[in-house]
Amino acid sequence: MVISRRDLKIPIDLKKVFADIRNHLAGNFKGITQDNTLVEQVLFLLFCKIQDEQETAPNEPVRFQIEHPDNQALVTRINDIFLELKAKFNTILDASTDQLIIDERNLRVIVLQLQTFAISEAPRDAIGDAIEQILLPSLRGSQGQFFTPKNISLTMAQILNPLESELVIDPACGAGGFLTSTMSLNKEINNHNLYGIDKDEFLVKISKLHLALLNYSNAKIFCENSLETPENWSNRTQAHIKLKMFDVVLTNPPFGAKISITEQAILDKYELGHKWNSTDDLWIKNSQLRERQPPQILFIERSLQLLKPGGRMAIVLPEGIFGNTSDRYIISYLLENYTILAVISCSPVAFAPHTHIKTSLLFIEKTKQYNNYSIFFAVAKEVGHDKNGREIYRSDEFGNHILDQNREKIIADDLPIIVRNYQIFKKGNGLDYSSLGFILHRDDLVNNILIPAYYDPSVHKRLQTYNNKLGFTLISLGELVQNNILSITRGHEIGAKAYGTGTIPFVRTSDIINLEIDVDPLKQVSTDIYNKYKEKQDIRVEDILIVNDGTFLIGRTAMITDEQIIIQSHLNKLRITTENSLLDQYLLLWSLNTDIVQEQIKAKTFIQATISTLGDRLKEVVLVLPSDPNERKKISTEFRTIIEQKQKLKNRFKLLIKDI
Numbered sequence: 001m002v003i004s005r006r007d008l009k010i011p012i013d014l015k016k017v018f019a020d021i022r023n024h025l026a027g028n029f030k031g032i033t034q035d036n037t038l039v040e041q042v043l044f045l046l047f048c049k050i051q052d053e054q055e056t057a058p059n060e061p062v063r064f065q066i067e068h069p070d071n072q073a074l075v076t077r078i079n080d081i082f083l084e085l086k087a088k089f090n091t092i093l094d095a096s097t098d099q100l101i102i103d104e105r106n107l108r109v110i111v112l113q114l115q116t117f118a119i120s121e122a123p124r125d126a127i128g129d130a131i132e133q134i135l136l137p138s139l140r141g142s143q144g145q146f147f148t149p150k151n152i153s154l155t156m157a158q159i160l161n162p163l164e165s166e167l168v169i170d171p172a173c174g175a176g177g178f179l180t181s182t183m184s185l186n187k188e189i190n191n192h193n194l195y196g197i198d199k200d201e202f203l204v205k206i207s208k209l210h211l212a213l214l215n216y217s218n219a220k221i222f223c224e225n226s227l228e229t230p231e232n233w234s235n236r237t238q239a240h241i242k243l244k245m246f247d248v249v250l251t252n253p254p255f256g257a258k259i260s261i262t263e264q265a266i267l268d269k270y271e272l273g274h275k276w277n278s279t280d281d282l283w284i285k286n287s288q289l290r291e292r293q294p295p296q297i298l299f300i301e302r303s304l305q306l307l308k309p310g311g312r313m314a315i316v317l318p319e320g321i322f323g324n325t326s327d328r329y330i331i332s333y334l335l336e337n338y339t340i341l342a343v344i345s346c347s348p349v350a351f352a353p354h355t356h357i358k359t360s361l362l363f364i365e366k367t368k369q370y371n372n373y374s375i376f377f378a379v380a381k382e383v384g385h386d387k388n389g390r391e392i393y394r395s396d397e398f399g400n401h402i403l404d405q406n407r408e409k410i411i412a413d414d415l416p417i418i419v420r421n422y423q424i425f426k427k428g429n430g431l432d433y434s435s436l437g438f439i440l441h442r443d444d445l446v447n448n449i450l451i452p453a454y455y456d457p458s459v460h461k462r463l464q465t466y467n468n469k470l471g472f473t474l475i476s477l478g479e480l481v482q483n484n485i486l487s488i489t490r491g492h493e494i495g496a497k498a499y500g501t502g503t504i505p506f507v508r509t510s511d512i513i514n515l516e517i518d519v520d521p522l523k524q525v526s527t528d529i530y531n532k533y534k535e536k537q538d539i540r541v542e543d544i545l546i547v548n549d550g551t552f553l554i555g556r557t558a559m560i561t562d563e564q565i566i567i568q569s570h571l572n573k574l575r576i577t578t579e580n581s582l583l584d585q586y587l588l589l590w591s592l593n594t595d596i597v598q599e600q601i602k603a604k605t606f607i608q609a610t611i612s613t614l615g616d617r618l619k620e621v622v623l624v625l626p627s628d629p630n631e632r633k634k635i636s637t638e639f640r641t642i643i644e645q646k647q648k649l650k651n652r653f654k655l656l657i658k659d660i
Contacts, residue, residue, distance in 0.1 A: 003065045006058040008118035017117075018042070018133040021110050029106045036202050041102055042134045043209045045110055046119065048081040048100075050213060051088075053120040065115040066108060074111065075104045089217065092208045147174070148252045148316065151384055152350060152361070153181040155415045156250050156314035159342060159363055159422050164188040166247035169195040169306055171226035172299060176207035176219075178250040183216055194219035195241060197226045227261060227298050229269055243305045252316035253299035255357070260292035267293060270301050276329035283332040297321070297330060300362075304338065307366045312341070319345060319358045322450040323606040325615075331448045339365040340442075342376035344418055345452040346383060353389045358607045360451070372443045376425050377452040379435040384413035433457045453603045462596055466624045473582070473627045477574075478619030480583070487577045488618065490548070491567030492533055494525065502526030508568045509550040512558045515589070516646060517545070517565070530566060537573070539563045542585045544574040546592060549613045555601040557592050559585065561647055572618060581629060586643065587636040591623045 011017075025038050052064040061069055063077045082100050086093040102110070162168050162182055168189070170178040173196030183189060191211070196219065198204050204223040211219045222237040230243060267273030267289045275288045296317055303313050321327045322343065334340065341363040348358045386392050393409040394402040401409045414436055421437025424430075431437055438457045446454070466472045480486035494506060504527065505511075505519035541563050547556045549570035567573060576585050591597060604617040626632050 002061045002067050002069060003115060004059055004061050005053065005056040007116075008053065008062070008121075009116055010121045011117045011119065012123070014117075014119075014122065015133050017113055018046075021113055022134050024109055025102070025106060028109075029102065039134050039206060040202075041100065042110075043206065043213070044082060044085075044098070044100055045078070045102070045107075045114075047085055047089075047209065047213060048078055049114055049117075050120045051085050052081050053118060055084075062115070064111060066111055073104070074107055075100075078107065078111070089212060092205065092212060092217075147351075148177050149350065149383070149385075150177065150181065151413055151415050152316070152346065153177045153250070153252075154185065155344070155419055156316075156361055156363075157181045157185045158419045160248050160250065160312045160314050162186060162189060162248045164190065165193070167193050167195065167245060168248045168250065169197070169241070169246045170251045171197045171249065171303060171306060172251050172253040173198045173207050173221060174200075174203050174252070176210045176221070178252070179207075179211060179219055180214055180216070182248075182250065183214070191216040191218045192220075195246070196221040197224050197237075197241065199223065199225045227266055227295065227302055229266070241306075244308055246306050247308060247311050249303040249306055249311070249313040249315070251299065251303055251314075253296045255294060255296035255318055260294050261298055262292045264289055266298075270298050271333060272297050272301050272330060276333075278329070283329040285333075300330070300334070304364065304366060309366055311366045313362075313364045313366070315362050315364075316359050317362055318607070319360045319451060320607045322360055322362075323454065328448055331450055334364065335442065335445075335448060337368055339367045339369045339373065340375050340450070341365050342378070342422060343450050343452055344377075344415075345379045347381055349385065349387045350380070350383045352385070352387045356387070362450075369442065372441050374425075374439045374441055375445075376422050376437065377440055377455060378414075378418040378421065378437045379452045379456065380414040380418060381435070382412040382414050384411045384415075451606060454606075456603045459596075459599050459603050462599070463622055463624070466596070471627050473625045474622050475582070475625070476620060476622045480623075481619060485576065485578050485580050485583065486588075487575045489537075489573050491537060491569045491571045491573065493569045494529060494533070494566060498525045498529050499523045501529065504530040505562075505565045506568070507545065507565050507571065509547045509553045509556070509570045512545060512547055512553065512556040512571075514646075515558050515593070515643065516650070517558045517560065517562075519565075525566060530564070533566050537567060539565055539567065539573070540575065544585060544589050544592070545571050546574060546618070548572045548615070548618060549611055551612045554605050554612055554614050555592075555598050557589060559589055559643055582625065582632070583623075584636050586640040587625070587632055588623075589643070590635055590639045591625060594624065596624050597621060 022038060022042055025042065049064045052062050056062050063081060066074065068077060079100055086095050086098060157178065162185075164186065166189075168179070168182050170176075173179065176196060179194045179196055182194065183191060194211070194216065196204075196207055198207065198221070201223050204221050207221050208219075211217060211221070220240050222234070222241065224233045224237050230238060230241070233241070261267060261273075270293075271285055273290060273293055274285045275290055276283045276285050300315060300317070303315055307313060321330060342361075343363070344361040346359045346361065348356050350359055351357065382392070384391060392412045394412045396402055404410050417436050421431060425437065425439060431439060433439070435452075435456050435458055438455070440455055463474065467474050477486060477488065481488060491507075499506070500522055502525050504525050505517070506523045506525050507517055507519060508523065511517055511519050539560060541560055543560045545558050545560060545567060547553045547570065574588065576583060576588065600621045601614060601618075604620060605612050605614050626635065
C-alpha cells in the first residue's frame with residue numbers, strides 16, 4: 001500500500017521505536033562498529049524523514065516508505081532526500097564526507113518502523129526523547145562526558161527561567177540537551193539566542209543536527225575547548241562568544257580527576273587554578289599554581305566569566321565539592337564573590353546506568369552579597385528511574401501504583417515538586433519545610449557546607465521533638481569527648497601484603513555485621529604485624545567499633561569481644577573513658593543503632609571522590625537518651641544480655657560444626 005502525506009499519523013511516544021532501530025543496527029549492520037557512526041546514521045535518516053514530510057504535498061506519496069509509484073530503489077530515493085538536505089544544511093552536513101552507508105536490507109527495517117509516522121508533527125518532546133534513545137549508548141563518559149537526563153536539564157532551565165530576550169549558553173553542550181530544554185520550556189525564546197561550545201567535534205555536529213531536527217537551526221554551536229583562553233579560540237568563535245556576554249549559563253561539564261587540566265597557561269587564567277591558604281576560616285588565593293585541577297572546578301569559574309553582571313548559572317557538579325574539606329576553598333570563593341540561589345542534591349542513580357557519581361545542582365547569580373540572605377535547598381531522593389535506568393512509579397504503602405486522574409501511573413520523580421517549591425520560595429509565599437524544599441540563611445551555614453542532606457529539616461525536627469519532650473536527654477558525641485566521658489580514635493591501614501600472614505584478625509568495614517565482628521580468615525595477619533599496632537590501637541574488650549568510611553556500610557557498629565585484633569583506618573573505636581551516671585558502653589551501642597542516630601549519620605555522610613565518609617562529623621551526632629537513670633540502666637542491661645547471648649550462640653554454633 002502506497003502511503004501519502006495525509007495518511008501519516010502523529011506519534012506520541014517514539015522512545016521504543018528509536019531504541020529498537022538503534023539496537024537493530026548495532027546487532028545487524030556489518031561495517032559499523034562505532035557508536036558514533038550508528039548515532040550519525042540514524043540521525044541522518046531521521047533528518048531525511050522530516051525533510052520528506054515537509055517537502056511533500058498532502059495528496060502526494062511520501063518518498064520515505066517501502067512502496068512508491070515510481071519503482072525507484074529505496075536506497076536511491078532516500079539518498080536523493082539526503083542530497084537535498086546537504087544542500088539545505090550545508091553548514092551542518094558536509095557534501096563530501098557525510099554519506100548514508102546503510103545497505104538496503106537494513107534500510108528497509110528502519111523505514112518500515114517510521115514510514116507511517118508524521119515525525120515533523122510530533123511533539124518536540126517526543127522527537128527529543130527519540131534522539132536521546134539514539135545518543136545515550138554513545139556517551140559513555142570516557143572523557144568525563146555523561147548525558148544529562150531530560151528531567152534534570154529541564155529542572156535547571158525551569159529554575160533559572162530564561163526570558164525571551166536573554167542569551168543562553170552551554171559551554172559543555174554535548175548533544176545540546178540543555179539548549180533544547182530551554183526551548184521546550186519557553187517557545188518564545190529566539191533560537192538565535194542559543195549558544196553552545198564543546199571540544200568534541202562529533203558532539204558539536206550531533207548537537208547541530210539535534211537542534212536542526214527540532215527546527216532550532218539558528219543556534220550557534222562551536223567546537224572549542226571552553227577552558228582555553230578565549231583569545232586562542234577561532235576567529236569565528238571569538239566573533240560570536242565573549243566573556244561577560246550571557247544572561248544564563250546551563251551546563252553539565254565533564255568531571256573526573258583522571259582528566260584533570262595540567263596546562264599551566266590555562267590554570268593561570270583561573271582563580272581556582274591557584275592554590276589557596278586557610279587562615280582563621282578565611283581562604284586566600286596565593287600566587288602558586290596548582291599542578292592539576294579537575295575540569296569541573298574550572299568550568300564553575302569559566303561559566304561565571306561568561307555571565308553578564310546579574311546573570312544566572314546552573315551547573316551539575318559532583319556532590320563532594322559541596323562538603324569536602326579539601327574543596328572548602330571553592331565554596332568560600334563562591335560565597336565571597338557571588339550569590340548562591342539554590343542547591344539541589346540528586347539521587348545517586350540520577351545519571352545511572354552510565355555512572356553512579358552522586359551529583360548536586362548548583363544555582364548562582366553573578367551578584368555579590370554583603371548581607372545575610374536566604375538559600376534554597378532540596379534533596380531529590382527519587383528522579384524517575386532506578387539504578388538500571390528503568391522508569392519507576394509512585395506506590396502506596398501496600399506497593400500498589402498510584403494513578404493520576406487519567407488512570408495513568410505517576411512517575412516517582414521529586415524534581416517537579418522541588419521546582420514548585422522553589423517558585424513558592426521566590427514568590428515569598430510560605431514554604432512547607434521538608435527535604436523537597438527548605439531555606440537556610442547564608443550565616444547559618446556550617447563550615448561553608450552546601451550539601452542539602454546535611455541540613456535535612458526532617459532530622460532536625462525529630463531532634464527538636466525529643467528536645468521539647470520530658471523524659472529525654474540529648475547530648476552529642478563531641479560533648480561527650482569534651483567532657484572526657486568518651487574517646488574516639490581511628491584504626492590503621494596495614495597493606496594488602498600483610499593479609500594471610502598469620503592468625504590474628506584484621507577487622508575491616510565489611511566484617512561489621514549485625515553488631516558483631518565476623519572476620520575474613522583470609523585477611524588475618526602475623527604476630528609481628530599485630531605487635532606493631534598493638535599499643536597504637538590499644539584495643540580492649542567492650543570497646544565499640546563504628547564504620548566511618550565506606551559507601552554502604554557507614555554507621556554499622558559492633559562491640560569488641562576479643563582484644564587481640566587490628567582495626568582498619570575506616571573504622572572508629574569508641575570507648576567510655578570515665579565511669580559516669582549518664583552512659584556506659586552498652587547504652588552507647590544501643591543509642592548508636594536507634595533510628596534517630598542512624599538518620600543523622602546518613603545526613604552527615606559525604607561523598608569524597610569515590611568513597612563515602614562520615615569524617616569528624618561523627619562528633620556532631622546527637623544521642624537521644626532516657627533521662628530516667630533506671631530506664632537507662634534497664635536498656636543497658638537488656639542490650640548487654642543480647643550481646644552476650646549472641647556471642648554464646650555464635651560459639652555454640654562453631655562447636656557444632658567443628659570436625660569430630
